[in-house]
Amino acid sequence: MKYFIETYGCQMNVHDSERMAGLLESSGYEPAAGDADADLVVINTCSVREKAEEKLHSRLGHIKGMGRATGHFPVVAVAGCVAQQEGSRLLERSNVIDLVVGTQRLKMLPMLAAQARVQRQQDVSTATRALAAIVDVSTPYDEPSFPLGLARHADAVKAYVTIIEGCNDYCAFCVVPYTRGHERMRAKAEILADVRAAVESGRREVQLLGQIVNHYQAPDDPHCDFAGLLEAVNNVAGVQRIRFASPHPRHASARLIAAVRDLPAVCKHIHLPVQSGSTPVLQRMRRRHTREHYLDLVAKIRADIPNIQLSTDIIIGFPGESEAEYQETLSLVDAVRFSCIFSFKYSVRPNTLASKKMPDDVVADDKTRRIREIQLLQRRIQLELHEAMVGHRVEVLVDARSQRRDWEVSGRTTGNTVVNFPGHADWVGRFVEVAIRRAGPYSLWGEVV
Numbered sequence: 001m002k003y004f005i006e007t008y009g010c011q012m013n014v015h016d017s018e019r020m021a022g023l024l025e026s027s028g029y030e031p032a033a034g035d036a037d038a039d040l041v042v043i044n045t046c047s048v049r050e051k052a053e054e055k056l057h058s059r060l061g062h063i064k065g066m067g068r069a070t071g072h073f074p075v076v077a078v079a080g081c082v083a084q085q086e087g088s089r090l091l092e093r094s095n096v097i098d099l100v101v102g103t104q105r106l107k108m109l110p111m112l113a114a115q116a117r118v119q120r121q122q123d124v125s126t127a128t129r130a131l132a133a134i135v136d137v138s139t140p141y142d143e144p145s146f147p148l149g150l151a152r153h154a155d156a157v158k159a160y161v162t163i164i165e166g167c168n169d170y171c172a173f174c175v176v177p178y179t180r181g182h183e184r185m186r187a188k189a190e191i192l193a194d195v196r197a198a199v200e201s202g203r204r205e206v207q208l209l210g211q212i213v214n215h216y217q218a219p220d221d222p223h224c225d226f227a228g229l230l231e232a233v234n235n236v237a238g239v240q241r242i243r244f245a246s247p248h249p250r251h252a253s254a255r256l257i258a259a260v261r262d263l264p265a266v267c268k269h270i271h272l273p274v275q276s277g278s279t280p281v282l283q284r285m286r287r288r289h290t291r292e293h294y295l296d297l298v299a300k301i302r303a304d305i306p307n308i309q310l311s312t313d314i315i316i317g318f319p320g321e322s323e324a325e326y327q328e329t330l331s332l333v334d335a336v337r338f339s340c341i342f343s344f345k346y347s348v349r350p351n352t353l354a355s356k357k358m359p360d361d362v363v364a365d366d367k368t369r370r371i372r373e374i375q376l377l378q379r380r381i382q383l384e385l386h387e388a389m390v391g392h393r394v395e396v397l398v399d400a401r402s403q404r405r406d407w408e409v410s411g412r413t414t415g416n417t418v419v420n421f422p423g424h425a426d427w428v429g430r431f432v433e434v435a436i437r438r439a440g441p442y443s444l445w446g447e448v449v
């Protein structure tokens with residue numbers, strides 16, 4: 001039996017796919033190259049943006065077309081946040097889907113896939129197919145752990161390690177508390193065991209994942225907060241780089257800043273979601289930080305860690321965003337000079353506070369113009385930051401060979417900037433020193449010294 005997993009969305013979803021791959025392989029499945037030779041296709045969905053959800057339906061249409069053209073009909077599982085949110089409605093809308101696996105039920109996937117194969121031979125109702133896999137995330141479900149060593153790390157260089165599942169913040173635009181449930185911390189001992197297993201399997205970099213990583217408090221060690229966890233991971237022999245996503249500005253303590261500054265394995269890059277540069281918009285978003293607090297925090301981080309790179313997430317056109325409020329976001333981007341931003345046009349997400357109480361009233365043309373302006377400004381800033389690196393030498397962890405040129409590889413600096421340079425595929429996983437020769441807005445080019 002062969003499986004194929006397609007993943008949309010965030011690093012958390014990428015890691016969930018690694019976990020499902022590990023479970024399926026331990027149940028006897030082998031990876032397939034694509035749908036055409038897979039017995040089981042898993043679509044791991046994201047519902048943070050409307051567009052990500054649309055992808056699921058176009059993907060299902062593609063699988064249906066393949067079945068009609070070739071007679072090959074793999075078992076189809078929908079996993080992830082859309083699965084959790086939509087549940088049985090998905091099965092009513094598409095007869096291509098055999099099973100729906102909610103975010104809290106990944107461990108059931110091999111069993112549900114086996115059931116689905118049996119169901120194929122029987123006349124099973126849509127409702128029966130739906131029910132097994134969905135759990136009500138509003139009820140406590142305190143099982144964030146996952147069998148140690150079972151995740152199949154797709155990346156040869158880095159390993160994702162979940163430290164927190166779920167979120168209690170209920171930002172007005174966000175589906176996460178509804179799809180991943182309330183916040184649950186993993187035990188420190190379990191996280192460190194995962195980190196050691198990742199290092200033993202050859203991974204150089206560990207990425208700690210959680211909806212609000214810096215809210216971490218170890219359930220098995222009352223003295224260990226997120227800064228303490230960073231220190232413990234830093235002390236695991238063989239860990240050479242540590243990244244984390246994502247911290248919340250309101251929990252960014254002096255201890256955390258000092259940990260990033262002082263711990264040698266912790267990369268000098270912080271992804272610090274701001275979402276808007278306008279305090280009234282942030283209040284409507286229920287973000288619990290202000291423009292002033294964010295700018296103060298950036299100043300403190302930069303004073304303590306001069307070589308730090310900061311990136312962020314921005315939502316454009318949140319309900320009620322006036323032209324003046326949008327200009328505040330533009331000016332914040334201009335002032336902070338992020339190394340990278342992820343900007344999105346606001347779209348209504350089911351169940352969220354904004355969907356119930358705030359009309360999506362920023363006209364589409366204004367959202368489009370504003371996001372274009374922000375992205376153009378950011379492109380100019382990135383180009384300037386990158387041009388300032390030309391002539392300098394940087395340490396790069398090689399993480400991939402080029403898709404387009406077989407004599408080229410790429411990697412990342414500690415600040416998370418992508419650098420391309422001539423090299424061999426067997427350099428993947430090595431640290432090299434690269435002299436930067438050329439800069440573009442999205443990456444750098446250089447030569448190994």
Ligand code: SF4
Pocket residue numbers: 167168169170171174175176177211212248
């Ligand atoms: S902090 Fe806000 S944006 Fe982040 S996951 Fe929680 S609710 Fe969503």
